[in-house]
Amino acid sequence: MxxxxxxxxxxxxxxxxxxxxxxxxxxxxxxxxxxxxxxxxGWSTAALAPGTVCGVGACYAPPHAAPQARLSVAxxxxxxxxxxxxxxxxxxxxxxLAGGVWRLDGIERHGTYHRxxxxxxxxxxxxxxxxxxxxGQPGYALLIRVRNRGDHPLDVRVxxxxxxGPVGRVPLGDWGWMPPLPELTGRTRAxxxxxxxxxxxxxxxxxxxxLAVRIGDGVRGGSPREWARASRERTAARTAKALxxxxxxxxxxxxxxxxYRRSLASGLVCLWDNPAFxxxxxxxTSGIDGGALxxxxxxxxxxxxxxxxxxxxxxxxxxxxxxxxxxxxDHYAIAPDGTGxxxxxxxxxxxxxxxxxxxxxxxxxxxxxxxRLHETEYRLADRFPAAGELRDYxxxxxxxxxxxxxxxxxxxxPNAERAWSLDLLAELAEATGAALPVAELRxxxxxxxxxxxxxLWDARAGWxxxxxxxxxxxxxxxxxxxxxxxxxxxxxxxxxxxxxxLREGAFLGPYGVSSVSAEDGPHxxxxxxxxxxxxxxxxxxPQLALTLWERGEDRTAWDVLSRVLWLGAHFPYYPQDHYCDxxxxxxxxxxxxxxxxxxxxxxxxxxxxxxxxxxDGALDWAPPAWLPGAVELRGLRYRGHEIDLRLADGRAAxxxxxxxxxxGTSGPVRILExxxx
Numbered sequence: 001m002x003x004x005x006x007x008x009x010x011x012x013x014x015x016x017x018x019x020x021x022x023x024x025x026x027x028x029x030x031x032x033x034x035x036x037x038x039x040x041x042g043w044s045t046a047a048l049a050p051g052t053v054c055g056v057g058a059c060y061a062p063p064h065a066a067p068q069a070r071l072s073v074a075x076x077x078x079x080x081x082x083x084x085x086x087x088x089x090x091x092x093x094x095x096x097l098a099g100g101v102w103r104l105d106g107i108e109r110h111g112t113y114h115r116x117x118x119x120x121x122x123x124x125x126x127x128x129x130x131x132x133x134x135x136g137q138p139g140y141a142l143l144i145r146v147r148n149r150g151d152h153p154l155d156v157r158v159x160x161x162x163x164x165g166p167v168g169r170v171p172l173g174d175w176g177w178m179p180p181l182p183e184l185t186g187r188t189r190a191x192x193x194x195x196x197x198x199x200x201x202x203x204x205x206x207x208x209x210x211l212a213v214r215i216g217d218g219v220r221g222g223s224p225r226e227w228a229r230a231s232r233e234r235t236a237a238r239t240a241k242a243l244x245x246x247x248x249x250x251x252x253x254x255x256x257x258x259x260y261r262r263s264l265a266s267g268l269v270c271l272w273d274n275p276a277f278x279x280x281x282x283x284x285t286s287g288i289d290g291g292a293l294x295x296x297x298x299x300x301x302x303x304x305x306x307x308x309x310x311x312x313x314x315x316x317x318x319x320x321x322x323x324x325x326x327x328x329x330d331h332y333a334i335a336p337d338g339t340g341x342x343x344x345x346x347x348x349x350x351x352x353x354x355x356x357x358x359x360x361x362x363x364x365x366x367x368x369x370x371x372r373l374h375e376t377e378y379r380l381a382d383r384f385p386a387a388g389e390l391r392d393y394x395x396x397x398x399x400x401x402x403x404x405x406x407x408x409x410x411x412x413x414p415n416a417e418r419a420w421s422l423d424l425l426a427e428l429a430e431a432t433g434a435a436l437p438v439a440e441l442r443x444x445x446x447x448x449x450x451x452x453x454x455x456l457w458d459a460r461a462g463w464x465x466x467x468x469x470x471x472x473x474x475x476x477x478x479x480x481x482x483x484x485x486x487x488x489x490x491x492x493x494x495x496x497x498x499x500x501x502l503r504e505g506a507f508l509g510p511y512g513v514s515s516v517s518a519e520d521g522p523h524x525x526x527x528x529x530x531x532x533x534x535x536x537x538x539x540x541x542p543q544l545a546l547t548l549w550e551r552g553e554d555r556t557a558w559d560v561l562s563r564v565l566w567l568g569a570h571f572p573y574y575p576q577d578h579y580c581d582x583x584x585x586x587x588x589x590x591x592x593x594x595x596x597x598x599x600x601x602x603x604x605x606x607x608x609x610x611x612x613x614x615x616d617g618a619l620d621w622a623p624p625a626w627l628p629g630a631v632e633l634r635g636l637r638y639r640g641h642e643i644d645l646r647l648a649d650g651r652a653a654x655x656x657x658x659x660x661x662x663x664g665t666s667g668p669v670r671i672l673e674x675x676x677x
Contacts, residue, residue, distance in 0.1 A: 019248030019635040025265045027572035029100040035587040038288040041133040042273035046140040051086020053111030054129040060290035061138030064216035065182045068165025076157040102572040105235035106132040124149035132228040139214035141228035148201040157198045158209045164190035172337035179290030242311045247636035253629035259568030266574040266597025278338030279318045286591035294333040297348040301355030303539040304598035309358040316359040329383040346393035349380035350417035361613035367434035389451040390415045400531040406476030412464035413480040416487035419448035431615040452489040462497030477517035486547040509580030513541040535579040539596030542603035549607035554624040619672035623652040
């Protein structure tokens with residue numbers, strides 16, 4: 001039997017990425033509904049200038065920031081000036097964007113120019129550009145290939161113009177939710193580097209031009225071509241490492257494969273690899289557009305802990321250690337340097353425990369770290385005043401950040417999640433041997449859940465009330481109530497009442513879930529899609545589906561998840577939030593990407609496919625009784641073992657290191673025992 005990590009190491013040596021190659025994540029730009037697309041290397045990010053074939057916008061490479069940077073490129077071919085400015089309509093007679101591909105290591109675009117000059121001679125060019133964010137230095141490379149489709153030679157000049165605006169070196173501790181403003185900091189400079197701008201191109205021939213923009217101290221020596229090649233190689237290596245344990249999905253269910261792959265891509269673009277950061281990799285909540293480069297405990301651990309643990313390997317322990325060291329009693333996230341940022345957040349304790357539980361399942365957890373985590377959870381809980389067995393979690397600043405009053409103070413969620421986290425701490429103590437008060441933890445968890453049921457449930461409304469400090473209660477039909485259901489706060493009768501609200505015109509829309517029921521007049525609105533209605537935070541729909549799969553509500557779970565499969569067809573990586581009544585996301589004012597995009601893969605792995613990792617290293621399997629089609633997972637690597645799953649037509653089989661196990665629908669099957677010792 002191979003030891004833990006051996007299968008992963010062997011996969012990396014073979015150049016495999018969990019059954020996926022980099023090209024599996026390519027995305028046709030013609031399908032994109034995002035206003036602006038970004039690309040990142042784990043060191044630098046850059047934005048496309050919309051509508052252009054070669055233009056590049058803002059660039060971030062912490063600590064360097066160039067939010068107003070723009071590289072414009074024009075061409076001169078046979079004396080004809082050709083603009084690449086994305087001008088729409090008949091006025092746009094320059095270089096015309098014709099398509100492109102977003103890739104994990106950059107973005108390729110192609111365009112066309114096909115017009116006659118003043119003398120009636122045809123000038124016909126095909127132009128391709130490849131934008132590569134640099135690794136190891138701040139900036140990006142731009143390779144431009146021009147093919148002469150005409151019948152006469154052309155002298156073709158590339159005419160780049162860099163307008164950088166203020167370029168700043170922003171301390172890593174200042175990278176919070178909003179992209180930094182370098183005009184408030186010390187300035188550095190942007191530099192345009194190229195390898196020659198003029199070539200003679202024969203009919204049918206092609207010329208290549210290489211440029212780079214650096215927004216800080218660059219490496220000594222080398223060239224844009226060499227920097228781009230090195231960055232692509234590094235991205236390939238980082239991708240292989242992150243996906244070596246993640247299984248490949250094979251399915252005949254329309255849209256599911258693309259949704260799963262784009263979910264994984266959402267996680268990959270949140271992993272940063274700068275040695276100046278507190279951890280490497282550093283799991284940013286967002287970051288590709290320069291905002292939310294900080295790491296929220298909630299997003300990091302609360303939405304896709306198992307998928308993230310698969311991607312991080314043993315490094316998940318470093319992430320936990322760094323978050324525990326930060327003072328999360330006063331902050332919602334850690335900046336890239338490990339310092340705290342923002343206000344205290346009600347969900348941080350539960351989220352850290354969820355991530356620790358996943359870490360224990362996949363790679364083990366030290367008793368010492370668990371003891372520190374236990375202490376952190378209690379300090380976080382004590383940050384909020386006691387209300388009997390429950391806690392008063394304060395106003396919207398500490399909770400969902402809705403724009404109206406309602407789901408505040410003594411609420412079912414996250415009080416129920418705290419009970420869940422105490423139960424998980426007890427389970428982890430038994431698995432690791434940590435000296436925690438197991439009986440006390442479980443007893444307190446039970447008292448909290450009873451208080452949620454008896455003090456906050458409104459039987460007439462079939463919903464939870466929030467209790468304010470003056471004693472009055474308020475009903476807010478927030479999607480967070482389903483998280484209290486997942487945490488075990490509901491009797492069967494309460495669960496049935498909650499789920500009766502999960503219907504069209506209330507929480508469900510044709511393209512997802514609403515964070516607030518559309519039937520809730522005082523709280524539903526369309527300006528804050530994230531948490532106030534008209535759509536939801538990107539992790540919410542798949543997490544709700546996962547909750548339903550865990551309860552055995554297979555058809556309802558699929559009904560929920562199937563509503564968001566459109567995301568996989570129209571985004572290369574998932575945005576912070578999206579609408580539920582139309583296939584779109586807010587065009588601006590939100591983060592372009594989010595780590596909770598991994599929740600889609602989490603729902604597939606631990607919901608639809610039924611995997612149940614255990615903190616002692618065992619693996620249970622509970623395939624659903626009903627499936628929308630055939631589902632197969634190949635190459636899951638768990639505790640040094642390779643696992644394949646096949647589910648179709650009421651039959652389910654798992655191969656563990658080649659040995660087959662079969663499962664029915666009567667309950668979980670143990671397909672891998674806990675390792676000895």
